[in-house]
Amino acid sequence: MSRVCIVSGGITKFAKANLLTQEAMCKDALDYALNDLDGRLELRDIQTTICTYFSDHFNGQLLFDSLTQDYLAMCPRPSMRIKGGGATGGLGIRAGFMDVASGLSEVCLVYGFEKMSEVNTEKGNEFIALASDTDFDFPVGGYYSGYYANMAQRHMHEFGTTTEQMAKIAVKNYDNAFHNRWAQKHERWTIAGVLEAPIIATPLTRPMVCVMSDGAACLIVCTEEWAKRLRPDGDYVVIAGLGCGTDTMRLGDRPRGDVIPLPGDEPGKYDYIAGRWPGIASFRGGREAARQAYQQANITKPLEQIDFAEVHDAYASSELQTYEDMGFALYGQGGRFVEDGHPYVGGKLPVNPSGGLLACGHPVGATGLMQGVFALWQLQGSIARHCGDPVAGIDGSKIQVENAKRGLIHSHAGTGTYITVHILERA
Numbered sequence: 001m002s003r004v005c006i007v008s009g010g011i012t013k014f015a016k017a018n019l020l021t022q023e024a025m026c027k028d029a030l031d032y033a034l035n036d037l038d039g040r041l042e043l044r045d046i047q048t049t050i051c052t053y054f055s056d057h058f059n060g061q062l063l064f065d066s067l068t069q070d071y072l073a074m075c076p077r078p079s080m081r082i083k084g085g086g087a088t089g090g091l092g093i094r095a096g097f098m099d100v101a102s103g104l105s106e107v108c109l110v111y112g113f114e115k116m117s118e119v120n121t122e123k124g125n126e127f128i129a130l131a132s133d134t135d136f137d138f139p140v141g142g143y144y145s146g147y148y149a150n151m152a153q154r155h156m157h158e159f160g161t162t163t164e165q166m167a168k169i170a171v172k173n174y175d176n177a178f179h180n181r182w183a184q185k186h187e188r189w190t191i192a193g194v195l196e197a198p199i200i201a202t203p204l205t206r207p208m209v210c211v212m213s214d215g216a217a218c219l220i221v222c223t224e225e226w227a228k229r230l231r232p233d234g235d236y237v238v239i240a241g242l243g244c245g246t247d248t249m250r251l252g253d254r255p256r257g258d259v260i261p262l263p264g265d266e267p268g269k270y271d272y273i274a275g276r277w278p279g280i281a282s283f284r285g286g287r288e289a290a291r292q293a294y295q296q297a298n299i300t301k302p303l304e305q306i307d308f309a310e311v312h313d314a315y316a317s318s319e320l321q322t323y324e325d326m327g328f329a330l331y332g333q334g335g336r337f338v339e340d341g342h343p344y345v346g347g348k349l350p351v352n353p354s355g356g357l358l359a360c361g362h363p364v365g366a367t368g369l370m371q372g373v374f375a376l377w378q379l380q381g382s383i384a385r386h387c388g389d390p391v392a393g394i395d396g397s398k399i400q401v402e403n404a405k406r407g408l409i410h411s412h413a414g415t416g417t418y419i420t421v422h423i424l425e426r427a
Helices: 022-035 064-071 088-101 123-127 144-159 163-177 192-194 224-230 284-297 316-325 334-339 365-380 383-387
Strands: 004-011 048-052 079-082 105-114 199-201 214-223 238-245 309-312 406-413 418-426
Touching: 004 022, 004 088, 004 224, 004 365, 004 418, 022 064, 022 105, 022 144, 022 214, 048 064, 048 365, 064 079, 064 163, 079 088, 079 316, 088 105, 088 214, 088 238, 088 365, 088 406, 088 418, 105 365, 123 144, 144 199, 144 334, 163 192, 163 316, 163 334, 214 224, 214 365, 238 284, 284 316, 284 406, 284 418, 316 334, 316 406, 365 383, 365 406, 365 418
Parallel strands: 048 079, 048 105, 309 406
Antiparallel strands: 004 214, 004 238, 105 214, 238 418, 406 418
16 A cells, blocks of 8 residues: 655634635635645646535535535546544545545545634534534533533543643643644633633633634645655655544443553553543543554554644643543543643643644634644644744744654544544654
């Protein structure tokens, strides 16, 4: 099987409301990716497209992928629409990998978008809640902030996690986004400010929760033969591992058992929570996705072999939970992981140097692709060039991870019903 590579990516600024149409946002992202290849790739070279967007409800348009396919001048080439809640973008990358790895195409465009400003926030939350169980949970007030607050409370009860530790994650991500010109939020927060902000659902305050976003992003996925042609300097990345895990939609249906071991885990490592994992304090699907991706990429010591991660932090609490699912910290020690400074730029394993969903933004269908774009730029060492803005005083070099060779991107849907993990490596 040919190695599958990523050679370029593009993004629009994530915003509360983008005046462009969905099609125009996608074209802006694609134009950025093509321009970064200095004319070495033309539209006619793209053989297949994968379109990712989450909700027909936001757009009031079924089959929106056909409109974007036409607008991007991709007809009559093959295309496929992918959706899977918050993991939509990550699933799109997985589909692009499979398309190229199978030999169906040599160059594949994976692009995604969401224009959530088409509806007000209340209606948007209702649409997103339709991705939960509409027979049992939704009719009794099942909104995602409630679900995640419930999980955060359980994590605090099980392991002694504190709201201050979650607040530190929010402060970190806002600080990172301050150096990213594509980010929706350019705000400074303190731990005290986060804790004193309005409560969304106890213990989560407003800065601990992502916001509605408009935006688009794309990646050019191809064979290594094409990668060498498009990046003759070797400045491309290889998808070295990929995984996908799932779980029951209803939190109450999730079983208890033993922790799924990651490659390299010693027997008995998790005996202290034997028989009572994952409950609602952890994401079994994320653990399984990490196991698959690590096995393919020969990763047995994540903290030593991964240089940075872009993870799905729709809530500050879920980033903390994900530290543990990815094996960055033992279960119950995610709070200590952030207190020790490990997920900061300059720390042992920087997490969300882009600002993550909390501060960069979360236009659902584009989010997983946004993570891929920033991971590509990190591995190319080009964050300062792409993310900085001297006119606005934004210094992208502040969020460049020094000498990054391998990164992880993590895309997450629902309450952990779909989760993807991809390992990207410098060629």
